[in-house]
Amino acid sequence: MSTTLSPATDTPPRHSPARPCRVEDVPQWDIETDVAVIGFGAAGSCAAIEARTAGADVHVFEVAAAPGGSASWSGGEVYVGGSGGTRVQREHGFEDSTEDLYTYLMMAGGPGADAERVRVYAENAATHFDWLEAQGVPFKGTYLPGKWIEPTTDDTLLWSGSEAAWPFSTRAKPAPRGHTAQFKGWGGGKVLMEKLCARAEALGAVVHCNARALSLIVDKTNRVVGVIVRIDGAERFVRARKGVLLCAGGFIVNRDMVARFAPGALACSEVVSGGNDDGSGIRMGMSVGGATIHMDQFFATIPFFPPESLVKGIFVNARGERFINEDAYHGRVGHYVLRQPEGKAWLLVDNEIFGRPVIQPDIEVAAVGESWSEIERELGLPADSLVHTVTTFNRHATEGRDPLFHKATNWLRPLTEAPFAALSYCIGDLKAHAFTMGGLHTLPSGEVLDADGQPIAGLYAAGRSACGLPRWGEGYSSGMSLGDSTFFGRQAGLAAARR
Numbered sequence: 001m002s003t004t005l006s007p008a009t010d011t012p013p014r015h016s017p018a019r020p021c022r023v024e025d026v027p028q029w030d031i032e033t034d035v036a037v038i039g040f041g042a043a044g045s046c047a048a049i050e051a052r053t054a055g056a057d058v059h060v061f062e063v064a065a066a067p068g069g070s071a072s073w074s075g076g077e078v079y080v081g082g083s084g085g086t087r088v089q090r091e092h093g094f095e096d097s098t099e100d101l102y103t104y105l106m107m108a109g110g111p112g113a114d115a116e117r118v119r120v121y122a123e124n125a126a127t128h129f130d131w132l133e134a135q136g137v138p139f140k141g142t143y144l145p146g147k148w149i150e151p152t153t154d155d156t157l158l159w160s161g162s163e164a165a166w167p168f169s170t171r172a173k174p175a176p177r178g179h180t181a182q183f184k185g186w187g188g189g190k191v192l193m194e195k196l197c198a199r200a201e202a203l204g205a206v207v208h209c210n211a212r213a214l215s216l217i218v219d220k221t222n223r224v225v226g227v228i229v230r231i232d233g234a235e236r237f238v239r240a241r242k243g244v245l246l247c248a249g250g251f252i253v254n255r256d257m258v259a260r261f262a263p264g265a266l267a268c269s270e271v272v273s274g275g276n277d278d279g280s281g282i283r284m285g286m287s288v289g290g291a292t293i294h295m296d297q298f299f300a301t302i303p304f305f306p307p308e309s310l311v312k313g314i315f316v317n318a319r320g321e322r323f324i325n326e327d328a329y330h331g332r333v334g335h336y337v338l339r340q341p342e343g344k345a346w347l348l349v350d351n352e353i354f355g356r357p358v359i360q361p362d363i364e365v366a367a368v369g370e371s372w373s374e375i376e377r378e379l380g381l382p383a384d385s386l387v388h389t390v391t392t393f394n395r396h397a398t399e400g401r402d403p404l405f406h407k408a409t410n411w412l413r414p415l416t417e418a419p420f421a422a423l424s425y426c427i428g429d430l431k432a433h434a435f436t437m438g439g440l441h442t443l444p445s446g447e448v449l450d451a452d453g454q455p456i457a458g459l460y461a462a463g464r465s466a467c468g469l470p471r472w473g474e475g476y477s478s479g480m481s482l483g484d485s486t487f488f489g490r491q492a493g494l495a496a497a498r499r
Helices: 042-053 087-091 098-108 115-134 189-202 255-261 263-267 280-287 308-312 330-338 372-379 385-398 480-497
Strands: 031-038 058-061 077-079 178-180 206-208 211-218 224-231 234-246 298-301 314-317 345-350 365-369 420-424 433-436 447-449 455-461
Touching (some): 031 042, 031 224, 042 058, 042 234, 042 480, 077 115, 077 480, 087 115, 098 115, 115 480, 211 234, 211 280, 234 280, 234 480, 263 298, 280 455, 298 330, 308 345, 314 330, 314 385, 345 372, 365 372, 372 385, 455 480
Parallel strands (some): 031 058, 031 234, 234 455
Antiparallel strands (some): 211 224, 224 234, 345 420, 365 420, 447 455
């Protein structure tokens, strides 16, 4: 009896991101260029702009049918400041020193913060904002006060992180640093990416859409000399004389990789991605010896504001205890919520501040009562636990302080106006959103490093294919990904062009 193997399940693919192709196995070069950029999102577009400006031939290969990547689905916020402030910060009276930006970014980077990378960014972030404007990205220049996940107005400047929250505010003078491309409604990233991609093409970058990168090509010394791509169903062998630049995003939509490297993110039912963050860029880098770092780290957020009145509520867990200062960035709060015992957490509010989160208006109201003891019983919490927590909080809030969790005074208000309610942020009831932060280990100039910390010749990475500024879920701020991707995409493109 003979057995026929299924090509789909039993025959390994001819070319895979997990295995490089040897140059001696290349039948011919179908495309030749100086720099091959994989991915035409925030990092890829800025890499292409700088490489072309430096005089290099550039071909860009984008797996989607249109440019923009996941950045085109974002809010369009870029996290910049320092050098006394961007022109927008200064126009609205905010002074932002380079040292304050540096300190905040080091804190936000967590235990694995890259001091060299942070220093380079902090010293050049304000001029990077000017560079983005010079490429045609529109910024209205107005300031939007308050607490927002992303603006639905077309304003520019907003507070987009934990700058004014403990513990960050104790070491770095707070300043708003989210700079949003001018767009009304959700999704200003589409404007940002339209301008950057158009600029790259206007400078002469050759763009191939519907082009999937399959495998890197290496010579006998393991130097990366090209890449195999599938364009319109046919394999094309691309020679990259100066280098290949991986800007293919993270791995949040590759659930196998998430389960292996960042299993905590599996608790988040919603992914933040344009749909192609499948980890292929990272896998290609790994296939030639590229080291990865912080692969367990991920952004996670829960929809608990707007309305911003809900920030005046308090989160409690299954023991009836608070565990976070609720005025911190929503991603930081999200991480604390997700790791509570038994996966249970609730946001306590009273009648004055009650509201339903705009992003999840159908959130479950787990309990309603005329007293906090009634809420405690409905939630099944230990006797007197929640009553003690709320009583203590109310006493301190009345005095304008929060000695246990250091919530800023402008968000402190006793919860005393009945009826009271508990909004459920228990696992299964909330819609948490996530994307990955780990990636290839690189120098600030984009060179991919091996396990010994040595550059792999001919290989560069930026954006979420690399591990950049945002590398600790608890320290993320909106705009860090776009700031990191656009700035370090530029550095990688320039380094490859000058090779």
